[in-house]
Amino acid sequence: MKHRLLAAAAVLALAAGTGACGSDAGSGSAAPASTGPAKLTVWIMDGSVTDELIKQFETDYEAAHKGVDLDIQIQAWDGIGERVTAALASTDAPDVIEVGNTQVAQYASSGGVRDLTDKVADLGGTDWIPGLAQPGNIDGRQYGIPWYAANRVVVYNKELFEKAGVSAPPKTRDEWLEITAKLNKGGNQGIYLTGQTWYALAGFIWDEGGDFAVKDGEKWKGALDTPQALAGMDFYKRLQALGKGPKDADEANPPQHEVFAQGKVAQMINVPGGAARVLEVEPGMKDKIGFFPIPGKTADKPGAVFTGGSDLIIPEASKNPDAAYEVVKALAGEKFQTDLAKTMNFVPNRTSLAHVLDADEGTAAMAKGASNGRATPNTPNWAAVEATLVIKQYMTAVLTGKDPATEARKASESITATLNSGS
Numbered sequence: 001m002k003h004r005l006l007a008a009a010a011v012l013a014l015a016a017g018t019g020a021c022g023s024d025a026g027s028g029s030a031a032p033a034s035t036g037p038a039k040l041t042v043w044i045m046d047g048s049v050t051d052e053l054i055k056q057f058e059t060d061y062e063a064a065h066k067g068v069d070l071d072i073q074i075q076a077w078d079g080i081g082e083r084v085t086a087a088l089a090s091t092d093a094p095d096v097i098e099v100g101n102t103q104v105a106q107y108a109s110s111g112g113v114r115d116l117t118d119k120v121a122d123l124g125g126t127d128w129i130p131g132l133a134q135p136g137n138i139d140g141r142q143y144g145i146p147w148y149a150a151n152r153v154v155v156y157n158k159e160l161f162e163k164a165g166v167s168a169p170p171k172t173r174d175e176w177l178e179i180t181a182k183l184n185k186g187g188n189q190g191i192y193l194t195g196q197t198w199y200a201l202a203g204f205i206w207d208e209g210g211d212f213a214v215k216d217g218e219k220w221k222g223a224l225d226t227p228q229a230l231a232g233m234d235f236y237k238r239l240q241a242l243g244k245g246p247k248d249a250d251e252a253n254p255p256q257h258e259v260f261a262q263g264k265v266a267q268m269i270n271v272p273g274g275a276a277r278v279l280e281v282e283p284g285m286k287d288k289i290g291f292f293p294i295p296g297k298t299a300d301k302p303g304a305v306f307t308g309g310s311d312l313i314i315p316e317a318s319k320n321p322d323a324a325y326e327v328v329k330a331l332a333g334e335k336f337q338t339d340l341a342k343t344m345n346f347v348p349n350r351t352s353l354a355h356v357l358d359a360d361e362g363t364a365a366m367a368k369g370a371s372n373g374r375a376t377p378n379t380p381n382w383a384a385v386e387a388t389l390v391i392k393q394y395m396t397a398v399l400t401g402k403d404p405a406t407e408a409r410k411a412s413e414s415i416t417a418t419l420n421s422g423s
Helices: 002-016 051-064 080-089 101-108 130-136 158-163 173-183 198-207 227-240 256-260 274-281 321-331 334-344 351-357 361-370 382-388 390-399 404-419
Strands: 040-045 070-075 096-100 145-150 153-157 213-216 219-222 267-270 289-292 308-313
Touching: 040 080, 040 321, 051 070, 051 321, 051 334, 080 096, 080 101, 096 101, 096 321, 101 130, 101 308, 101 382, 130 145, 130 308, 145 334, 153 158, 153 274, 153 361, 158 289, 173 227, 198 227, 198 390, 213 404, 219 404, 227 390, 227 404, 256 267, 256 274, 267 274, 274 289, 289 361, 334 351, 351 361, 382 390, 382 404, 390 404
Parallel strands: 040 070, 040 096
Antiparallel strands: 096 308, 145 308, 153 267, 153 289, 213 219
16 A cells, blocks of 8 residues: 555656755754764655755755764665564664554564654644554554655546536535436446445545444454444445446556546546556546545545555664654654655645645645545554455455445454454
């Protein structure tokens, strides 16, 4: 998931032609020169920042923090889990590491990540996007500092909306169903939604007040069989039926942007960068693509969305933890967050900065949706749940006519067993 979100957002940034801006040299308080370390090693993931922006940050930061020498190293995503785990267990770890937001729980469980709970107020934590901040908070302690986010929106075909007499995107779920039904005529699909797009299902479940799993004392319990989660699945079923998406595949099989590019699909749920991939297939759709946030149950709030993105962590083994914190504070501060958002078309970590993306329709819709962002259950074993494909299999079973309550109970039992394995 992390790879898909970043790749799509990076494509969008390239397509939008945004250039690098200035960077944050003063959002963190300068450490005294006499105590500054000779070198701070910072791991940044490939694709997160342009070379120009990160080099400008390095230059400006070192100028403002005399005696500090930043060694910023770009890391590839392939194999990063093993490298970070090894670094956290070593005595010579980097001072700051960028990690995927859903990876924080796994790394924190090793005991090798510094607890930054006492820094949250200093970092403006009350303004953080909840869905990005939550994965970095383990049992009430903040280990990961939110850096940037990306989430799904509805990408739509303006021409098909116009032909169907739809003048404006829907604001509520009920309107969404009505409009999608109206668009599902004349050989067109009102929406292309596959049977296993579980990140979309997550938002519908959260909107109903449910979740995939909940903490029950010291244990986790699968929760797909709760009335709230079943209501979310029921909405998914009703929406999915208004298109011709396969019930036994996810959005990558076939790639949904290729289906949308054929011009017969009115809507798809994707990150804004998915539009750039559509244009790679069919450049003629350039002026036909629009975006709006996934609708919520009421018009005053967008639908809940899974928030993917990155956090910054400081290893316990850092030899310069105080100086490392100053780097984190600068990277997570308002100035650099603004520059990063404008350069990479990512959602900044603060709700108050959503306006910096207003100039681009797709990223503006993404930023609005991010205000109701959420995260998957915050446990190191969540990745194992994804690997079992239990949620996808449950969705397909329901969409192909099996009893929702029975299938949800079986899926919940499987999730419970997986999340509590090894505990």
